[in-house]
Amino acid sequence: MFAGKFICHRCKSMFELKSQPGLEGVQARKCPECRSADIDILPSWVPLTYNMNLYDSPSLWEYECHQCQTTFELPVPSGPTEEQQRRCPSCGSRDIERLTVLVVEPPLYCG
Numbered sequence: 001m002f003a004g005k006f007i008c009h010r011c012k013s014m015f016e017l018k019s020q021p022g023l024e025g026v027q028a029r030k031c032p033e034c035r036s037a038d039i040d041i042l043p044s045w046v047p048l049t050y051n052m053n054l055y056d057s058p059s060l061w062e063y064e065c066h067q068c069q070t071t072f073e074l075p076v077p078s079g080p081t082e083e084q085q086r087r088c089p090s091c092g093s094r095d096i097e098r099l100t101v102l103v104v105e106p107p108l109y110c111g
Contacts, residue, residue, distance in 0.1 A: 003018050004017065004041055004042070005041070005042040006031075006039045006040065006041055006042060007039065007040055008033065008034060008036055008039050009036070009038040009039065009040065009079045010034050010038050011031060011033050011034040011036065013031060013032075013034075014042065015031065015032055015033070017029065038079075059076060060075060060076065060100075061073065061074060061075075061076055061077075061099075061100040062098070062099040062100045063086070063088075063097060063098055063100075064096065064099055065088035065090065065093055065095065065096050066093070066095040066096065067088060067091050067093035067095050068090050068091040068093065070088060070089075070090040070091070071099070072089055072090070074086060074089075083098070
């Protein structure tokens with residue numbers, strides 16, 4: 001069974017899925033817009049109308065390698081998995097830090 005709010009990495013839409021009898025497993029977990037199964041669960045407090053897309057701008061992200069101290073730019077990754085697999089183009093180290101700051105403010109809520 002599954003239910004909750006999701007974000008699609010292909011078309012960047014946010015949507016809610018509810019448990020439905022007979023629709024179990026991965027096949028039922030698809031984006032209603034583009035039918036992609038490349039989706040992630042969102043925290044329950046995020047409103048569906050909130051724009052949480054971190055992967056649209058800027059077009060290049062700046063990184064620094066902790067191993068060789070090189071600063072370099074790479075195109076924006078398609079998602080968090082791609083960013084985690086990045087390496088320094090000079091020495092090949094994965095010990096890199098993104099210098100580009102993503103400005104994402106959570107929505108205000110009363111609690």
